[in-house]
Every structure is written in structure tokens, then in C-alpha cells.
Amino acid sequence: MPTTPFHVQPLDASFGAEVTGLELARLEDAVFRKLYDTWLEYALLIFPGQHLSHEEQVRFAKRFGELEFDLVAISNLKKDGSIRPEQSDDDMIKVLKGNMGWHSDSTYMPVQAKGAVFTAHVVPSEGGDTGWADMRAAYEALDDATKTRIADLKAYHSLYYSQAKLGHVPGEKTGDSPYNGYGFHGQDPPLRPLVKIHPETGRPALLIGRHAYGIPGLEEAESERLLQELVDFACQPPRTYHHRWTPGDAVLWDNRCLLHQGRPWDMTQPRVMYHARIAGDPATEFAGPR
Numbered sequence: 001m002p003t004t005p006f007h008v009q010p011l012d013a014s015f016g017a018e019v020t021g022l023e024l025a026r027l028e029d030a031v032f033r034k035l036y037d038t039w040l041e042y043a044l045l046i047f048p049g050q051h052l053s054h055e056e057q058v059r060f061a062k063r064f065g066e067l068e069f070d071l072v073a074i075s076n077l078k079k080d081g082s083i084r085p086e087q088s089d090d091d092m093i094k095v096l097k098g099n100m101g102w103h104s105d106s107t108y109m110p111v112q113a114k115g116a117v118f119t120a121h122v123v124p125s126e127g128g129d130t131g132w133a134d135m136r137a138a139y140e141a142l143d144d145a146t147k148t149r150i151a152d153l154k155a156y157h158s159l160y161y162s163q164a165k166l167g168h169v170p171g172e173k174t175g176d177s178p179y180n181g182y183g184f185h186g187q188d189p190p191l192r193p194l195v196k197i198h199p200e201t202g203r204p205a206l207l208i209g210r211h212a213y214g215i216p217g218l219e220e221a222e223s224e225r226l227l228q229e230l231v232d233f234a235c236q237p238p239r240t241y242h243h244r245w246t247p248g249d250a251v252l253w254d255n256r257c258l259l260h261q262g263r264p265w266d267m268t269q270p271r272v273m274y275h276a277r278i279a280g281d282p283a284t285e286f287a288g289p290r
Helices: 029-042 054-062 091-098 135-141 144-150 159-164 220-234
Strands: 007-010 017-020 044-047 067-075 115-122 130-134 154-157 191-193 195-197 204-206 240-243 250-254 258-262 272-278
Touching: 007 029, 017 029, 029 044, 029 250, 054 067, 054 115, 054 272, 091 159, 130 135, 135 204, 135 220, 191 195, 250 258
Parallel strands: 017 044
Antiparallel strands: 007 017, 044 250, 067 272, 115 250, 115 272, 130 240, 130 258, 154 191, 195 204
16 A cells, blocks of 8 residues: 555544644645545644745645635734734724634635635744534534434525624724724625535535524524534534644644634733635535525
């Protein structure tokens, strides 16, 4: 059997692996193809000690497809390097706190993201972990009655909806906020199935999270209760993994079958991460207004 040119150590979860023995900035095509297959299998890959430059991170992310956007700082620092006060109307703080809820990226956009490459540059002394949850294993663990109940259900997805729960109203910006309003696009919310079939592996997965609401055919309270029950059930061990960041770490995840969340930290300490988002294929990730 051919040997894999890097080491894969599965995580103590239903998904995910730590990958060592390669440099992401210098991958030969044959090695990348094996890495891509590994990613499809595990959905989450952790690469310790990569210390990618911004250019290297973008170049690596582009190997997985076109980018939804090249690189965004996920940070509680202002441009001058000072700390953003946690108790403020700062848009970036509101976005950081919103991201602490379980979600998939860009389900509120017409085309859902394929995945992401995330890197750690400055991390707090404790807290600030990032968690992921396996929606493939979550779907498989549902009882047959629930699978039947949700088989044909859909939900709307909206960043307006999810951020409004935190009191974040788009347009209420502070002068030094780097947040550009992405996701507050003024379009009708897309309608997505609660059960998504992965376009490359064929595995079904739950498509839920904080942006989902308003299941057609259900009363508002019933819809909210069902969606919350699914998240509460899905995001439990062994279907979850929370990563304690070390500067230089890089992470790649499949947004088509995982939820993720940030975790709280002492926001008097800096946390600086960079996010490159891989665009979804419109043929499989598009969900127009309904």
C-alpha cells in the first residue's frame, strides 16, 4: 500500500485529525491531493506550528477553490493595537460574541461557504478556544422518528436574525470598527434544508446553527424549539472538539458538515486570528430566496 507523506493522528472525537510532517506553504500537487482526501474524511484538520504568512495562508486556501474572501482579521484589537472595550457598542465585539454560538459560515448568503483556513497569531493566556461539531455523526445518531420528521423540513438563515438576538443592529457602527457589514446584505434570507447531503462524500449532515430560524409549516415557537433541540443534541461529545490555540497553528475545516463556535476569554487580553473563507460551489451550495 502507498504510504501517506504526512502523519495523521485522529482526534478523540467522531471527526478531525492532527496532521504533522508537512509544510502547508510548500505542498507538491500529489501530496495536496492526498491531503484533500484526508480533509474529506476527517472534515477538520489541525496543523500545529505552521506560522503561515498572510500570503501563504491565502495561497493554501486557494488550493481548495475560489475564495469567498481572501483574509479577515478576527481580533479584539483596534488598528492602533489597543484593546477594544468589551462593554461597548463596537460592531467587532458584537460579531465576536455572536460567533460564540454554534454556526456554519455563510449559510445566510446565497451561496454557503465550502470551508475555511484559520490561523492563530496572538492568543490569550486562557480561553478563546474554537470548537467544532460533527453534523454527520449527529444526523446518524438521531432516532428514526426524528429523521423522518425533519427529512423534508427547511429553515431560513439570516445574520440579521442571529445578531439581533445579541442586540446587534446593522448600521450602528463605531468609527474604529473594522467590520464591514458582511452578511448584512439586504437580500431575502435563503431557505436551506435541515438535512444536507455532502456534495463530495454523499453523507447526510444536519444543517442547523444560530443563523437558522422560521421553519415553514411550523409555528414560530415550535420551529425555534425544534432547532434548539437539534443543536443541543448535535453539539455533544463525542461529536465535538475544542481546540486550545498556540500561535502558529493553522486549521482547515469543511463548512458543509461541521458547525463551529468561538469560546469566551478575558477580553482585556488580545486575541488575533486570521480567517480565509473558501467559496462554495454554486451548483451545490446555492439557496435562493423562497
